Amino acid sequence: MEVFAVPDIPEIEPGDDLATLIDERVDLREGDVLTVASTVVSKAEGRGADLSDFEAGEHARDIADQIGEIAGERKDPRFAQAVIEESEELVMAAPFILAVTRFGHITVNAGIDRSNVPGADLLLLPEDPSASARRLSDALGVPVVVTDTSGRPFRQGQRGVAIGWAGLPAMRDWRGEHDREGRELTATVEAVVDELAAATNLVTGEGDDGRPVAVVRDWEFGDHDGHDHLFRDRDGDLVRQALADFEYHSE
Incomplete structure (x- = not known):
């Protein structure tokens, strides 16, 4: 797998044709996955x-x-x-x-x-990052993941995450497959769009780096089931339920 940033993306302004600006700067191939920082999507959409x-x-x-x-x-x-x-x-x-x-x-x-x-x-x-990803994917002919950086529960630091995607499933579902000992996997569901977002964040950078678009090349989803249920439903999110009852008391 190869990961590289698309060079020379200019400062994006409202109304800019982001797909054309990207297409002019990189030769995309079949099988590539494009990640685009939410900041440039928001700027183009006048947010x-x-x-x-x-x-x-x-x-x-x-x-x-x-x-x-x-x-x-x-x-x-x-x-x-x-x-x-x-x-x-x-x-x-x-x-x-x-x-x-x-x-x-x-x-x-x-x-x-x-x-x-x-x-x-x-x-x-963006108001609807997956819709934004879909428009870019349709224009460029490759899957697109719209990314943001986000903190992590229980750990210091931020990493790239997917907030919208199109052209590939968000999740790679290993349930029903088997490990090397023949045991059936019953719980493993891999958030591949988050993993792609984090991988490309290593080359796009932060701060004033100015590299908001990246390409993942020679990565394959594989012969697995997939689905888009990346965000937990409230009823199944125990951490969210606990935080709803949390009250901060300063000392």
Whole structure:
């Protein structure tokens, strides 16, 4: 398997034809998988926003006050309002906001970015990252994974994750297959779109690296069942259920 970043992607502006910009810079082959950072998808789709676009309600003010008290500094309630408006549900509100996006991804601050956003205060995630991936996949003729970076429960640091995909299943299902001893696998379901996102994050980088698009070449899904149930349903997510009852108490 080969993983490489697509060079010379320019600063993306609202309305840019992202598929054409990518196609001009890389010769894609049959079997390639393309990963695209959500930041450039959002920029092309005009998802930049200013804090002045959000009028803070009482809930947002309460959240900002609570987080500000914990952090020892004032927090802008308009940012909390932006998170609320981009969320289906808040799993927890302090010491940070953990939100469920409208497409099912659970992440801090609903994935709203405040870095590398020229001309705006905020960059919101794509409204429907899988639809965005589908449009790119249709235009470029290869599977596409829209990625973001996200923290990890129980571990320090961030890694790339998939928030949208098209042209391949999200999950590689090994259940019903057998290990080398002939034992049937009953629980193993591999989140291949997350693994591809993490692999390409190694070459796209962070900060000011400016390499938001990458290609995975000579990787095969294989002869396995697949499905798209990447995001856990609420009823089956024990951690989410526990966090719903969590209340932060500062000392």
